[in-house]
Amino acid sequence: MKNLLRIARWEFNTRIRARSFIFNTFISPLLFTAIITLPIFFFQYQPEVSTKLIGLIDLSGENIEKELQNDLNNAYRLKNGSPEYMILQVSLRGSHIYSAKLKEQTEIKSRRDSISVLYEEVKTQRNQYFRNRSLRNRANLLQSSYDRLQFLREEKELVDIELERFNVVMDSVYKQEAFKMADSLLITDVLNAYIFIPYDFMKTGEMQYHSKNPGDFLETDRFSKILQTIITERRIINDEVERSKIREWLKPIHVKRYQIFPEGQTEWNFYIQFYGPVIGVFLLFMAIFTSGGYLFSSVLLEKSNRVIEVLLSYATSRQIMGGKILGLGGLGLTQVLIWFGLTALIMSTNIIPVQKINYLTVTNGLYFLLYFSLGFLFYGAIFIAVGSLSANEYDAQQINQFLRTVAIFPVLLSLIVLAEPNSPIIKLLSYIPFLTPSFMIMRIPISSYPITTDIYITTAIMIISIVMVTVFAGKIFRVATLMQGKKPSWSEVLYWLKASSN
Amino acid sequence: MDNNLLEIREVTKSFNNSIVVDKLSFMVNGGETFGLLGPNGAGKTTMMRMIMNILRPDSGEILYNDEQRHKIKGLHFGYLPEERGLYPRATVMQMLIYFGTLNNLTRHKAQVEAIRYLDRLGMVDFTNAKINQLSKGMQQKIQLVAAFLHDPAVLILDEPFAGLDPINQVVLREILDEYKKSKKILIVSTHQMEQAEKLCDHICLINQAQVILDGTISSVKKKYRENAYFIESDQPMPILHELKEVDIIEEKNNAYKFSIANKNLSIGELLSKLKGKIKIKKFEIVEPSLHDIFIRLIQEQTAASN
Ligand SMILES: Nc1ncnc2c1ncn2[C@@H]1O[C@H](COP(=O)(O)OP(=O)(O)OP(=O)(O)O)[C@@H](O)[C@H]1O
Numbered sequence: 172m173k174n175l176l177r178i179a180r181w182e183f184n185t186r187i188r189a190r191s192f193i194f195n196t197f198i199s200p201l202l203f204t205a206i207i208t209l210p211i212f213f214f215q216y217q218p219e220v221s222t223k224l225i226g227l228i229d230l231s232g233e234n235i236e237k238e239l240q241n242d243l244n245n246a247y248r249l250k251n252g253s254p255e256y257m258i259l260q261v262s263l264r265g266s267h268i269y270s271a272k273l274k275e276q277t278e279i280k281s282r283r284d285s286i287s288v289l290y291e292e293v294k295t296q297r298n299q300y301f302r303n304r305s306l307r308n309r310a311n312l313l314q315s316s317y318d319r320l321q322f323l324r325e326e327k328e329l330v331d332i333e334l335e336r337f338n339v340v341m342d343s344v345y346k347q348e349a350f351k352m353a354d355s356l357l358i359t360d361v362l363n364a365y366i367f368i369p370y371d372f373m374k375t376g377e378m379q380y381h382s383k384n385p386g387d388f389l390e391t392d393r394f395s396k397i398l399q400t401i402i403t404e405r406r407i408i409n410d411e412v413e414r415s416k417i418r419e420w421l422k423p424i425h426v427k428r429y430q431i432f433p434e435g436q437t438e439w440n441f442y443i444q445f446y447g448p449v450i451g452v453f454l455l456f457m458a459i460f461t462s463g464g465y466l467f468s469s470v471l472l473e474k475s476n477r478v479i480e481v482l483l484s485y486a487t488s489r490q491i492m493g494g495k496i497l498g499l500g501g502l503g504l505t506q507v508l509i510w511f512g513l514t515a516l517i518m519s520t521n522i523i524p525v526q527k528i529n530y531l532t533v534t535n536g537l538y539f540l541l542y543f544s545l546g547f548l549f550y551g552a553i554f555i556a557v558g559s560l561s562a563n564e565y566d567a568q569q570i571n572q573f574l575r576t577v578a579i580f581p582v583l584l585s586l587i588v589l590a591e592p593n594s595p596i597i598k599l600l601s602y603i604p605f606l607t608p609s610f611m612i613m614r615i616p617i618s619s620y621p622i623t624t625d626i627y628i629t630t631a632i633m634i635i636s637i638v639m640v641t642v643f644a645g646k647i648f649r650v651a652t653l654m655q656g657k658k659p660s661w662s663e664v665l666y667w668l669k670a671s672s673n
Numbered sequence: 674m675d676n677n678l679l680e681i682r683e684v685t686k687s688f689n690n691s692i693v694v695d696k697l698s699f700m701v702n703g704g705e706t707f708g709l710l711g712p713n714g715a716g717k718t719t720m721m722r723m724i725m726n727i728l729r730p731d732s733g734e735i736l737y738n739d740e741q742r743h744k745i746k747g748l749h750f751g752y753l754p755e756e757r758g759l760y761p762r763a764t765v766m767q768m769l770i771y772f773g774t775l776n777n778l779t780r781h782k783a784q785v786e787a788i789r790y791l792d793r794l795g796m797v798d799f800t801n802a803k804i805n806q807l808s809k810g811m812q813q814k815i816q817l818v819a820a821f822l823h824d825p826a827v828l829i830l831d832e833p834f835a836g837l838d839p840i841n842q843v844v845l846r847e848i849l850d851e852y853k854k855s856k857k858i859l860i861v862s863t864h865q866m867e868q869a870e871k872l873c874d875h876i877c878l879i880n881q882a883q884v885i886l887d888g889t890i891s892s893v894k895k896k897y898r899e900n901a902y903f904i905e906s907d908q909p910m911p912i913l914h915e916l917k918e919v920d921i922i923e924e925k926n927n928a929y930k931f932s933i934a935n936k937n938l939s940i941g942e943l944l945s946k947l948k949g950k951i952k953i954k955k956f957e958i959v960e961p962s963l964h965d966i967f968i969r970l971i972q973e974q975t976a977a978s979n
């Protein structure tokens with residue numbers, strides 16, 4: 172027993188001063204946090220270089236240009252205060268085709284207007300005939316003016332139909348020409364984007380956003396929000412409601428999300444809820460694989476530099492293995508406690524809004540320690556077996572890499588865990604010993620109710636697995652560490668495992 | 674320690690179905706230096722590892738003072754493995770203190786003892802050097818000190834002279850001689866027969882997993898004596914050439930090495946024939962060297978097994 176402690180002490184002392192330990196304790200977590208949180212900052216703080224020109228083709232006849240500009244100005248401004256967006260009606264003044272059509276249209280319109288004027292004249296005259304009973308020839312006059320009126324009405328109707336038809340043609344020509352114009356402006360980078368509002372916009376609410384980069388959700392989201400407000404406002408106005416009221420009704424809403432816990436509700440913040448547990452898993456992973464990795468390399472190293480032979484002559488293989496696990500496990504615990512200390516320090520200085528991070532509790536800290544210990548013992552035993560079986564460092568590192576990949580795999584599923592931490596599939600996955608620590612450390616803070624049962628179940632599964640892998644590793648360790656040269660075959664390994672406790 | 678006895682009884686060990694140690698038996702008493710000799714692959718290291726309880730015999734017993742070896746919890750054993758077993762990045766002192774404390778020394782005691790031995794081996798200046806900065810021979814000395822440090826009652830040294838220069842070989846022999854005087858058990862394996870001859874009281878020669886020779890140095894030498902004599906005078910001795918019973922093996926500057934082939938002539942008679950005629954400066958019975966015996970036996974056995 173004394174030798175176990177002495178070996179533990181040696182392992183602990185030689186590693187705690189190692190550069191890699193310092194790095195994994197202080198630098199790696201910082202780097203990791205920086206790497207995963209940087210994209211958020213990039214997304215939120217886009218470089219706003221200058222005002223963006225947005226083209227507008229509006230066929231709806233609602234004249235929303237001004238309103239759109241106003242609302243955009245109210246909502247989005249650059250840091251220097253100037254508006255972020257400038258709306259430009261796409262003008263067709265330069266288009267010959269459209270000007271020709273326009274001329275034609277004016278002609279038809281004037282024709283219709285002159286008919287209308289004529290019609291009104293005849294109408295007033297007929298009224299006079301009607302009132303003046305003393306008029307000679309009155310019946311005749313009334314009859315001829317009636318005929319005239321009838322003819323003019325028919326004429327007017329025909330012109331109206333012609334105009335209507337022409338308008339449709341005009342619209343499509345307009346649309347075609349406007350698109351042509353806007354596209355050329357977009358390609359030459361005069362416009363950043365343009366919006367097309369079709370004539371039935373009020374009814375369907377459909378619009379188009381054209382740009383070189385339509386995947387820019389930030390922009391499309393902004394325009395659709397603002398146009399939504401405008402269209403709704405117009406629809407309500409048509410129903411004759413007071414304008415001031417509409418403004419009030421349409422005041423944009425801001426969603427704050429809350430999560431329900433038995434102790435009460437807390438504001439739900441994506442960054443805190445998502446990045447916190449992911450950083451937690453990373454730290455757990457870091458702790459398990461820092462000290463587990465040391466365990467592994469220490470077995471491997473002693474095998475290759477033959478220190479194992481000296482150790483085995485003064486201590487039993489059980490003492491050596493136990494000492495290593497204890498010493499390096501203690502190292503891992505130290506690392507975790509250093510992090511706890513740093514977290515407490517950060518909490519006390521209020522650098523981050525800790526009062527919002529409801530999962531930073533002592534209980535969860537203890538769970539972290541629990542799953543660290545279980546994970547370390549589990550992976551540690553496997554590392555001992557792998558380390559003592561490997562013939563050379565290269566083989567060993569490959570297996571090491573593989574195990575790391577397995578253990579970090581739950582992070583890939585973190586979004587799913589976040590959406591539903593207690594779904595059956597996630598539950599099931601967290602019962603697999605290789606994945607248990609990582610999954611549980613994510614689930615515990617995210618779950619809206621305590622998953623005590625799962626904690627018991629996974630702990631039990633882990634303990635059983637640990638006992639199994641440790642017995643296995645113990646046998647392998649005792650026999651395989653003295654082997655030299657070639658890698659043992661599977662049949663040999665099986666033979667050692669079966670060999671009774673000699 | 675008046676009772677100090679290590680007994681190996683019919684110990685057998687095999688690796689992957691090939692027998693490496695085959696029913697080996699021998700006994701080592703306190704106060705005698707036991708040499709485990711044999712060609713490469715004979716099974717010496719394997720035997721030593723079993724004595725150190727690093728390996729367990731497949732069958733047979735290893736008894737220390739009538740106690741089963743693997744049941745002994747006490748720390749009476751010191752071991753110098755065949756290959757260096759040191760942490761390359763630790764310093765000499767860290768390493769020695771660690772191994773010392775594993776053998777129940779306090780850190781202080783370990784340090785004191787370490788310095789004492791390092792001094793004798795001319796290594797005090799290196800107490801704070803890193804192991805990987807030392808030469809192979811220096812590392813060997815550190816490993817030796819680690820084996821001595823806790824003053825074990827049984828000391829097992831696997832090729833202790835390997836890598837040491839002649840001066841350090843002498844120093845080591847002195848240390849071992851001192852150690853022997855305290856009635857402790859010392860088992861040494863070596864390929865240097867002159868060292869074995871000077872150091873060991875008792876040798877055991879193993880080859881192909883089996884003992885082929887076991888006994889004290891003097892008894893072994895007696896057994897393989899070749900009936901050869903050495904005589905030296907201040908003048909030539911033609912008479913030796915004239916006697917047909919005498920076979921001259923070597924002749925150099927009035928010194929002769931010869932054997933008597935015929936039983937008709939005893940050495941006494943020969944000496945009386947010479948007396949008066951010449952002045953005898955030196956006369957002795959020639960003992961075969963361990964080196965010769967080793968080669969002869971191994972060759973004989975190899976020839977027989979082929
Ligand atoms: N751990 C092991 N696994 C398998 N075979 C082994 C093992 N250790 C030793 N052997 C084999 O046992 C035989 C005896 O080896 P051992 O090391 O005991 O010889 P030795 O007498 O010390 O030789 P040397 O003089 O070269 O040191 C060799 O054939 C060796 O290959």
Ligand SMILES: [Mg+2]
Nearest residue numbers: 717718719755
């Ligand atoms: Mg050997």
